[in-house]
Every structure is written in C-alpha cells, then in structure tokens.
Amino acid sequence: MADVTFTVDGKKLTAPAGTLLIDACRKAGIEIPAFCYYPGLSLQAACRMCVVRLEKVPKLQTACTTPVAEGMVVTTESDEIKQSRKAILELLLGNHPLDCPVCDAGGECELQDMTFKYGAAESKYVEIKQHREEQQWSPVVFFDRPRCILCYRCVRVCGEGMDVWALGVQNRGVSSVISPNGEDHLDCEECGMCIDICPVGALTSGTYRYKTRPWEMNHVATVCTHCGDGCKTTLGVRSVDDGSEIIRGDNRDKSGMNGDFLCIKGRYAFDFTTREDRITKPLVRQPNGQLAEVSWEQALEHAGMKLREIRDTRGGSAIGVIGSTRTTNEEAYLLQKFARTVLNTNNIDHHRTADYASFAAALQGKAGRTASLRDFLTAPAILLLGNDATEQHPALAWNIRSNVRQNRARLYVANHADIKLHRQAKSFLQIPQDGYAALVQYLAGNEAGFDGTEISAAFREALRKEESLVIAFGSEFRGRDIQSLVDFGLGLPNVKFAALGDYANSRGAADMGLMPDLLPGYVPLAAAKHFGEEYPSLPSAPGLDMLQMFDAAEAGNLGALYVVGSNPVERYGIDPTALKNTFLIVQDMFMTETAAVADVIFPAANLYEKSGTVTNTYGDLQLAKKAADKAGVRTDFELIVRLADKMGADPKKLVPFGRGVRADMGQTRGAQSGEADRHAVWLAANNLEPKLSPFDPFAVFDEIQRLVPSYNVSRFELLGGQDKQTRSDLVQIELDPARRDLVLPANDTLFTSGTLGRYSRMLHSVMESRTTKPAETAAD
Amino acid sequence: MTRGWCKEYTAASYTVVMSIVRNIAGITKGMSITFREMLQPTEVENYPDGPGPTRGAVLQERFRGAHELQRDENGLEKCVACFLCAAACPSNCIYIEAAENTAEQRISSAERYAKVYNIDYNRCIFCGYCVEACPTDAITHGHGFELASLNATNLVMRKEDMLVANVGMPGQLAAHSDSLK
C-alpha cells in the first residue's frame, strides 16, 4: 500500500497506509505501552494503556486500533496521557495482589514495569482485595485469578494462534474471568503459549513456578532437541550440585523461525536431562554377565582394545556403526569419519525418518528450490501432502496457521486422515493411505489409478493456478515418488519443496553421510574423489544398512556394533539375543533396550549439553549452544575422539584441530603469562572452545564446510544465532534405483517423542491427566 | 579577615581581643569535659571477660553484625525466596535455592520458600543492602561479630545457622535473639 506521512511527538514518520499507529511508532523507536495488544493477534483494545492524543480528535485514542493516516499529528507522552495511563494502572491494581516477591513474573512483569514507569503505587481505593484460590488447570498450567488483568492475550493466542480455542471469558464486567474449556481443567494441546504470552503472573507454568527468579538464571539460546522443526529456544538454566539444570524454555525474543512459538515438548520436556536414572558412569559388562561401573579410562581402554582387535582380526566389515538423529552435525560427521577411516567400514546407518537421499537426488543442481521453515510464514500458497503437521511438526503448523490468518495464504491439504489443518485449508482432499503416488500422477495430469472427483478436479485446478507454491510432503513419499513429485512441482512456476522427517537432526544425520552407501553431502562412494585426502583408507564397497547389520549379527558375522544415541532394538523390534555374539558399545543417556544388552555403555550428553550445529528437516542450519551440564557425562564428540585415540588412531587426523586458527592462551605474554586469553574467555562464556582442542566441534565444522559444499554457508551469521538454509543445488548424486530407503517414520504425537519423551516426567503427567480427566467429566 | 583588617585601628584591636576571648572559651569548654570525666568512675568494656551474652561488648542497636533470618508470628519463616537480597548484594555473597511450599510441609507463609540460603561471610561487607531490599523483613542484621575463623570454608553460613530459634508458640512473637552465634 502507498506510504503515508504523519507526525509523532514532532518527528516525521512514514509508514504504509493501514499500518497500526502502535506498530508504526514501535518501528520508529517510540514505545507505546500496551497490555492487550500483541503483534499477530486480533485487536482487543481492552487495556486502554496505549492511549495517545491525536490532533483534532476530542478524546484520547487507542494507538493499537488506529491506522496511520496522512497528516496525522500524534502525541504519545504528555501529562494528560500519563495521567490517563496512571489511572488505568490504578484500576488494574485495584484487585491485583502485591505479591511480586513470590510471583513468578516478578522481574519480567509488564504490569510491574508500567507501575514503575507511571508510578501508580499509591491507590485511592480502600476496599479490601478479593482473594481467590489458585487453580490448577493441567499439569503445566496454573491460573491465579486475582493477578489476571483481563488483557485476553491468552484467549486469543489459544484460539487464533493455536486454533485450539480452549480458553474463554465468562461473565461480564468486573466479574469477568478467564476460564478453561473443561470447566475446571484444560483440554488442549498444552503448548503453554498462554503462559508465555501472559503479561503478568496470572498463568504460571508447572515446571517453572516458584523455582527461581528470571534474573537469577542464565539464558542460553539454543535449538530444541525434540522434533525436526528446529525451533529456537531460550533455556533458563541455574547451577545445581552436579552441573546446571534447565528450568525454563521459551523464545520470548522471537529469534529463530518459530517466532515466540514452542510446543509442549520444547517448552516443558527438557526434564529428561535431570532424571535420576540417567547414566552418569561408564558401565562395562563383567565376565559374570553383570554391568559394573568402571572408570572412564578402563571403559575406553576396554572398548578401544576390543574394537581394534576385531578390526585387525576380522576386518572392518565385521564392525557396524549406528548413528543418532539427535547428535550434532559435527558428531554425525565425526562418527562416519571414524567408521570409515578408523574402523575401515562402510557399515554405518541411522534411524531414517524421511528419504532425504532421494529428495537430494531429485533436487540436485536446482538452486533455490528448498523451502525454509520461514517460507511457510510468507508463502502465498502451501501444499501439504501427508504428515499431520499439528502433531509431528508443531512449528510448521504454527507458521502455516499464522500465514493463513495474517496473509490469507491458500493452504491445500491432501491427506489420508482428516488432520486438524483441514480447518485452515482452502481445499482439502482425503485420499487412501497408499494413494499419494497416484495423487501426484493425477495432479500432473495422469488420471490413471486415481478416482478423480469434482473436489479433486477443483483441487488440481486451483493448484495449477498458483504462481508461487511451497510443497511440504511427509514420509509417505519415498524414492521414486519424491522424484515424480518434484518433477510435477517443477512444472509449476516458482515452487519450493520441503521433506518432513522426525527428530532434531535427522536431516543432519543424512546430510553427514550416516549411510552405508553415501558419504557426507550424499556423495556416492564411487565418486569420492575429493574425500581422498581426509579419508585415506576409504573402503570402496557400500556397507551394510541397519537391517543387514542385524541380520549379520544374527548370523554371527558382526563382531562389534557401535551404537551412538540410538535405540534400534526397540525401534526396529530387534530380538536382543541376536546381538549376543556381538561386542556392543552404546553411548546414551539412559538404560534403553539397546543399552541393556550392551557390553560397554558410555554416558552421553544430550543436545542441550553440547555445542555444535544442527540441521532441521527443511535444511536450515542452526547453532546449538551448550546450556545445561551434568556431571559424569561426556559429549558424543569427545567419546568418539577418545575411542579413536584408544584404538591407536591419530586424533589430529580425525579432528583437524589447531589448523588454520590460532588462539593465544596467554603463554606469550611475559608478565601476564598464565592469564587466560581474553578471546578464550569470551569463547568459553559463549560455550565455544578455542580450536586448540581435539574436542572442538568447529574444527570438524571447518572440514564439513570444505567437503560438503551445501553446508558452506556464512559462518558469521550462523554464529550470530541465525538460521542458514543449506544449498541442496550443490549436491551431486546418482542413486541406485534399487536402493532401499528404509524409512521408518517415528509417528510421534504432540505428547510423545519416542526417544526422549519417554524419559520426560512432564510429558507423562500431561498424558496421564489427559487419559483420566475426560472420564471424570463423563461421570458428572 | 579581609573584611576586619582594614583602615580603622580600633576595629582591628577589637577583632584581636575577641579572637583571644573565643579561644579561651573554646579551650575551657573542651577541657571541662576532660576534667569532668577525670572525676567520674572508670568504665572499661571488659570484653571478652565481661558479663552477659555479649561477654562485655556493648553494641549500638544500629550495629550491623551477622545476619539473622526471622520468623513470623506463626513461627513460619519470613523469607519467601524472592532473591531481592541476592540481587541487591554488591559483593554477590548470597546464594538461594527456592522451592514451593506444599500442603504437607509449609515452611514460609507464601507459596515459595528458601530451600537453601547461604551467605558467604568471606565476601559480605555488612553494607545492609540486603536488609533494605527485603520485602518481608526476613533478613536483618544481628549483633553477632565474632566471625573470625581459621578456615575460610567455615565462613559460608547456611540457613540453619542464621535462622532464629522457633521458640514462640503459634501466635506469639518469636523471641529476638541477640546472642552470639
């Protein structure tokens, strides 16, 4: 829209016509206070804090509902306005308890800030404040009615933002009260957005309440470790006896692709890190068959010696490696490099949840065709094929909903189930579960094999008219189906694609070559020319995939299996006795089904306890920073390097540390020698390490960027905490048509995430409350 | 001076005489205290061999000694673990861990209480900011001053070390303890 010029506090401002005055002012650095206004939500004009004086208008006007107009003259601060805001605050404080010292919001409360600013501490009211008991609406949501200032932010974010509509306002006037949909409890997605968005301490979180104060925590911006969306999250951590503990997760600074959104898992399910049954000491199986705690040195020595013995006697092909979908890119890369150069084997695989290899093959050489999670927030049209994004990719669903609501994006959904995003869809097509391939053929104009109806014809027609489209497809698409979908998409103008897989770094694991036939960057083993220098003894034949490894183990042909952060026994339903003749090393946090039959168990750190990069399922590369700490555990990175060292390999060949970059640790400074270098101190404070250590992920990231061109993104922006889209056009592969994709979708819901969620008490209690609560109400 | 020392001799001599008189008066006033005190009985603070719980030390009410954590009239701890003392502390010597009161175990009168409350007397400078910051008057300065120790680790006082004894019956004020630790 055309720009208009107006004057605010004597300053000439310009903004597009239709912009709200409050937004235009904030953009120009003029702060207008508001409780009820929240960017992205519908307007309420309930709090009257944002009142401003407009010239020639008799009364004060609310800046949150006034669009800017040409020649408008606005005053945002004057004695009159101050007086008005002060009076509003006095009214709000009329029944607001002054329990700031105990309130969770104390220190980050908007009402507190405003009271400080406008000085409404003295009240003319003498009536006694009415106290109401606090209510618990769910294991994670508590409501303290007297603290509520009725801004309706929670009601709107739950309804409009989440499309759950679990909160409402009952009664009217002074007796208005926020109420949950289940009379006395909430029946919702438990995302905690209402708590996050509450300007005061009326809604408090079950995990965080009364534990600390906001300024007492360290706040670390990192990446969520649950699903494949890669939400940015700011973890509040505090020190405890054995490290530092995460007590809060949110994204109030709206950094990252998820804005301020986090789902239940991101917001609450970090408590697996502090579970008391977490393994914190290395365990080695004794001759009597029992696992016993041993020292790190002994455990590493034992594992290294055995691996070396098996490699030297039976060859590398008798060793298998299974990687993780939760480790960083550096660790995944290092693991496959360790397997290929130290263990001399290509028997390496991971739990695949989407066929990223076929996706990469389909898009090779085509620039700008992968969609970032950000694209779903701005794209004019979106096609979602398969996958229930509300359950499996909550941030994607949030971005799609926001886009539909704010930009009127057109959403096309084709799914075998009636998924919740149907409600946002312009057009919805229900197809048989095995009908996705036929649907793509149908969309491309080949009607055979698809029962076309009027609806599907209209669906196709509307799609073909779209001038710019983002296509997201779930794990229903594999192999050739992906190729034909991409072929169909490329026939339309301006199409971008996204493959939806589960887990925090599934994409990274695939990109980093945790596959028997593909090197990092999906380079086939046969075409590994530029890998020669770093991979001197690369075996040329493809190794065994996950299932073949277990077959080999059962046949007694697998001497050793090294499992990093994965639980194949449970996930693939493997009979544990198949591994009885295999020397099994497991690195994990908990005694999983796989760890239970291991010969050596190393306690490993999780993604919240290490630094590195992760790639979400859309190919957005982000920096994860170390937030929590747990005494006794080590990062997978360190464990791999130490194991290689024990096997007699040169760690410097594995991790090219100390190359290129120098850090002065203070040795060279004469009188000040021994004092830590300022740069090193800064690095340590930012959870980075100077590249003098074989445990520095950035030394490996150097090598990744050198060998995997698609990861060669701006390091500067990455370190600044921004997400950078990897470039799939730089991938060059040719896939064997007979290649097995072995995709096993996790099929997680909002409240489960098989690998980590099962260790989260909070998720369990939420699930329990959901299974018992409806029964109670039915009995009423 | 510049005003007095000018043309007229009489004015100058008047100034000189007056200054002598003022000096004599000042000395007399000062010495009178000396002579009066000479005639009073001797008073010695016989610390540490004196009587009473302070062993002879006389402390002013305003003296800022070792901290005390107070209880309310029901014997519950006044501290609600708001962390404001820790935030106000210039030497960063207060460490708190908060926890929530439960129906079975009520420690403080509000929702939250201090599970751990440590003051590191290696660092404390007895400035009193914590006392000033406390919204519930939970932390006060007692008169304890015998804090010296041969082992620095002994100087980290825990909540149990600082909490006043719960001697009052419910509804009765907990006795203010002025004794040394």
Place this chain on the structure above:
Amino acid sequence: MSTPATTIFSPALAARFDKLVTLYPVRRSALVPMLLYSQDEVGYISDAVVEEIAVRIGITPLDVRNVLSYYSMLRTKPVGKYNVQVCTNISCMLKDGYGILDHCKQRLGIGHKEVTPDGLFSLEEVECIGACCWAPAVQINYDFYDDLTPEKMDKVLEDYRAGRGKETL
C-alpha cells in the same frame, strides 16, 4: 457445523434452528436467539443445550458458555413453573417496587433467584422491564402485571396458584 442426528429440542424448534443458522452471514450470529428459544422450551440452558447449540453452530461449548454467562437473562438452573420477575429499577422503585418484592418474598417464602419447594414459583429481582408508565410492574414468564399493590399481587399469585394464570411456558 451440522445438524446433529439426535436432538433434544422439539421437531418444530429443531426445524427453526436449522433455518436460523442460515439467515446470517456468520453462523454464530444465531447464538443468542438460539439460547433464548431453547430456554423458553427447556426452561433453562442445560449442559445438553449448550452441547447441541455448539454442534449446530460449529463453535466450541466454551464459546457458547462465554456468551451464556454474559447475559443475566439466560439461566443455567431450572426455575419454577412461573418465574416471577419483579422490577426494582427507578420508576418501579419510586412506586414501591421493593415493597412488591418483599411482599412476594414473604408470600412465596423464597428469596431472589430461589424456587418454591413445589416448583411452582420462582422469584427474581430484575432490571427495567419497560413498563415504567404503570409502575410498579412484574413479569411472570412473558406476561406483564402492572400498577400493582400488595393486594393486587396477592390476587395475581393466587390466580397462578389456582391454575388460572396464563400458560405460556
């Protein structure tokens, strides 16, 4: 956003609702009339009414309750067969509306928003019912009785008790 298979309303009312939701550009505009009509038929807004209206309009039961709790004329508890609503707004108050209210309370033995044990009468103090010219006025179900004195009020109540009142419910 559909017509439920089984309805708790009479066929006539159900048919009326079917039409009502199509009259407005937004279905939820039919909410308040639907609540009023169901109250007339059922006597009060029961949980079942809330559920069915939510289904018919295609909103959540919570949304229905939000609106329901806003209007004091919509009730969630059953009232007596005859709901005596005594106006005590200015005109009626000046003409001794409180006297009529107190008289009713005493005569029926119940207070504000209460029901007689036999379920015949309920009493309610209400705001202006628009009969100021003939204050004090009382509304029983949908019928007006104005220019009342305690004696006239007794007569009205007696008529209802004897079954001679207008049957509108």
